[in-house]
Amino acid sequence: MNSMLQYVPVEYYLILATALFCIGVMGVLFRRNAIIIFMCIELMLNAVNLLLTMFSTLHHDAGGQVMVFFIMAVAAAEVAVGLAILVMIYNNIKSVDINELSKLKW
Amino acid sequence: MVVVSRKPVHSVLYLIFCFFTIGGHYILLNAQFLFAVHIIVYAGAIMVLFLFALMFINMNQEAEPHKSTLLKVAAVISGGLLLLVLVSVTKGAESVSLITSGNEEAVGTVKNLGKALYGQYLLPFELTSVLLLAAMVGAVMLGKKQIS
Numbered sequence: 001m002n003s004m005l006q007y008v009p010v011e012y013y014l015i016l017a018t019a020l021f022c023i024g025v026m027g028v029l030f031r032r033n034a035i036i037i038f039m040c041i042e043l044m045l046n047a048v049n050l051l052l053t054m055f056s057t058l059h060h061d062a063g064g065q066v067m068v069f070f071i072m073a074v075a076a077a078e079v080a081v082g083l084a085i086l087v088m089i090y091n092n093i094k095s096v097d098i099n100e101l102s103k104l105k106w
Numbered sequence: 107m108v109v110v111s112r113k114p115v116h117s118v119l120y121l122i123f124c125f126f127t128i129g130g131h132y133i134l135l136n137a138q139f140l141f142a143v144h145i146i147v148y149a150g151a152i153m154v155l156f157l158f159a160l161m162f163i164n165m166n167q168e169a170e171p172h173k174s175t176l177l178k179v180a181a182v183i184s185g186g187l188l189l190l191v192l193v194s195v196t197k198g199a200e201s202v203s204l205i206t207s208g209n210e211e212a213v214g215t216v217k218n219l220g221k222a223l224y225g226q227y228l229l230p231f232e233l234t235s236v237l238l239l240a241a242m243v244g245a246v247m248l249g250k251k252q253i254s
Binding site: 011014015018019021022023025026029030033035036038039042043046049050053054056057062063065066068069070072073074075076077078079080081083084085086087088090096 | 114117118121124125128131132135136137139140143144147148151152155156159160162163177178180181182184185186188189192193196197218219221222223226227230231234237238240241242244245248249
């Protein structure tokens with residue numbers, strides 16, 4: 001079967017995944033809403049997943065796609081626990097602003 | 107769009123759009139099984155979870171006071187520098203030409219991926235199931251504590 005990699009150079013996928021990852025990093029850096037920070041972490045995980053899939057297709061090796069599968073499972077677990085913690089924090093202090101969550105700071 | 111939109115619900119919707127785009131890339135890369143799993147898990151489960159948490163917290167209003175302009179500029183500059191460094195690193199790498207003639211069977215089919223998953227990667231697969239069980243128990247415990 002023909003894949004897209006015969007028509008699109010590998011570097012374009014590298015640049016796309018890097019840009020996606022950096023957008024996620026920027027979001028983590030300048031948003032204050034904790035839920036949006038979680039979403040940016042999902043964005044970064046997706047960038048890595050895309051790169052792993054690309055290299056797995058490039059090398060004709062199924063291991064990369066198995067790793068993507070595991071990363072998806074870990075991301076699902078992380079989001080479930082993280083959102084539960086966030087809802088609990090919201091019930092306690094009525095806010096998900098990360099600047100209010102500075103009690104662990106000192 | 108995910109980053110800059112004010113309302114969190116809009117941010118979630120843009121993120122769903124982004125996930126479907128990445129799913130299209132999976133299809134183009136001959137990873138059909140990953141496409142199905144990606145759509146089900148991300149666009150189905152995780153985004154519904156995010157939307158549910160947003161509705162539960164009820165923060166649709168623009169209550170978020172924004173950070174100072176200096177901090178935003180600093181974040182954008184550092185993100186851009188990271189992008190620059192990573193792109194220049196990948197530019198320096200020599201590209202491999204491993205693409206074969208194309209008559210080889212695609213690795214992304216359910217058959218090949220299942221063989222790899224249940225053969226070579228059986229132990230990590232089982233550990234993943236244990237991790238999911240632990241996460242489920244943890245989430246239920248965190249959810250129950252606020253009721254009592």
